[in-house]
Amino acid sequence: MDLSARIKELAIAQGFDLAGIAPAVEADGFPRFLAWLDQGMHGEMAYLARLDMAHSHPASIFPEVKSVLVTAINYKPSQEEKPAANFGRVARYAGGADYHDILHEKLNRLLEQIRSLQPGIEGRGVVDTAPLLERDFARRAGLGWFGKNTMLINPRQGSYLLLGALLLNIELTPDPPFETRHCGSCTACLSACPTEAFPQPGVLDARKCISYLTIELKGAIAEEFRPGMGDWVFGCDICQEVCPWNRKPSPGENWREFRDPAMERLNLVELLRLSEEEFRHRFRDTPMWRPRQRGILRNACIALGNTGNPEALPDLEQACLNKEPLVREAAQWAIDRINERFSIF
Numbered sequence: 098m099d100l101s102a103r104i105k106e107l108a109i110a111q112g113f114d115l116a117g118i119a120p121a122v123e124a125d126g127f128p129r130f131l132a133w134l135d136q137g138m139h140g141e142m143a144y145l146a147r148l149d150m151a152h153s154h155p156a157s158i159f160p161e162v163k164s165v166l167v168t169a170i171n172y173k174p175s176q177e178e179k180p181a182a183n184f185g186r187v188a189r190y191a192g193g194a195d196y197h198d199i200l201h202e203k204l205n206r207l208l209e210q211i212r213s214l215q216p217g218i219e220g221r222g223v224v225d226t227a228p229l230l231e232r233d234f235a236r237r238a239g240l241g242w243f244g245k246n247t248m249l250i251n252p253r254q255g256s257y258l259l260l261g262a263l264l265l266n267i268e269l270t271p272d273p274p275f276e277t278r279h280c281g282s283c284t285a286c287l288s289a290c291p292t293e294a295f296p297q298p299g300v301l302d303a304r305k306c307i308s309y310l311t312i313e314l315k316g317a318i319a320e321e322f323r324p325g326m327g328d329w330v331f332g333c334d335i336c337q338e339v340c341p342w343n344r345k346p347s348p349g350e351n352w353r354e355f356r357d358p359a360m361e362r363l364n365l366v367e368l369l370r371l372s373e374e375e376f377r378h379r380f381r382d383t384p385m386w387r388p389r390q391r392g393i394l395r396n397a398c399i400a401l402g403n404t405g406n407p408e409a410l411p412d413l414e415q416a417c418l419n420k421e422p423l424v425r426e427a428a429q430w431a432i433d434r435i436n437e438r439f440s441i442f
């Protein structure tokens with residue numbers, strides 16, 4: 098077996114669901130990425146614009162790179178819970194431990210194994226934290242195509258995929274790129290998006306996307322987007338839920354460590370009651386830490402405004418006394434929404 102095939106075999110043995118090899122060349126989506134930045138669709142994600150040129154080539158991360166091994170794990174849960182009153186939904190990728198840590202650990206273990214195959218091999222693992230257009234290299238490594246929802250879709254695994262890349266200093270045999278698209282005439286994701294975040298197929302205006310609004314945006318969420326947020330309190334999966342390529346049962350059972358049922362649905366009223374210390378203890382090592390307590394409370398208030406019942410009112414009134422103006426404003430908005438719905442004046 099040649100080295101390229103052996104490396105992919107090791108990746109699968111490490112627990113990745115997909116592995117493919119791309120050459121270390123300029124990312125073919127780089128001009129598209131720059132145009133997207135130019136239109137300001139990245140919103141407040143200034144780190145993307147700051148490192149704009151670095152996204153052109155993986156050598157900006159690891160100068161000796163010659164090949165990019167792209168791996169993916171399928172994180173779709175095998176069973177879905179039904180929505181419950183006063184509970185908020187969390188995007189599936191965030192329903193447990195921080196995937197960055199898990200993937201990095203696996204990529205580092207994989208790199209050690211690869212290094213033992215041949216002297217002189219060096220590499221660097223990248224999981225969403227360095228300026229690499231990972232999806233471009235995933236397509237180039239033959240793992241799938243870009244759906245109209247902008248996600249990478251693999252015909253066997255669907256789109257609930259977390260990507261991780263190993264930049265390696267050796268020439269490997271690249272896999273054939275994935276050249277075809279299989280969305281056909283389907284537009285399910287485009288019409289299902291509750292905040293109309295797709296200005297055209299394959300283009301996402303992050304400023305309108307619930308994932309951005311609930312995770313990246315630091316300030317108040319514009320009122321026009323709040324009703325569309327429904328019960329999402331961290332991220333959103335709607336444009337993946339409706340995709341016919343995600344209908345197959347999940348093969349992702351080997352990623353149990355990734356899931357924590359207590360994290361997949363959050364009791365919104367309980368969230369409002371957590372002290373700073375309790376919040377830190379519960380969320381510090383999870384993706385939910387990123388927007389901090391103030392961001393999560395803002396989101397929880399909006400979700401309660403959209404879905405809550407009058408029993409949530411005392412906790413929302415308490416949230417109106419929060420030290421953060423962001424939380425106070427969202428709590429008052431939620432109270433007004435619930436009062437409107439139940440006509441309690």
Ligand code: SF4
Nearest residue numbers: 290306307333335336
């Ligand atoms: S994640 Fe949700 S809000 Fe964002 S584009 Fe998809 S459906 Fe729209």
Ligand code: SF4
Nearest residue numbers: 244245280283286340
């Ligand atoms: S929902 Fe339809 S259009 Fe959207 S990504 Fe899936 S197959 Fe493509």
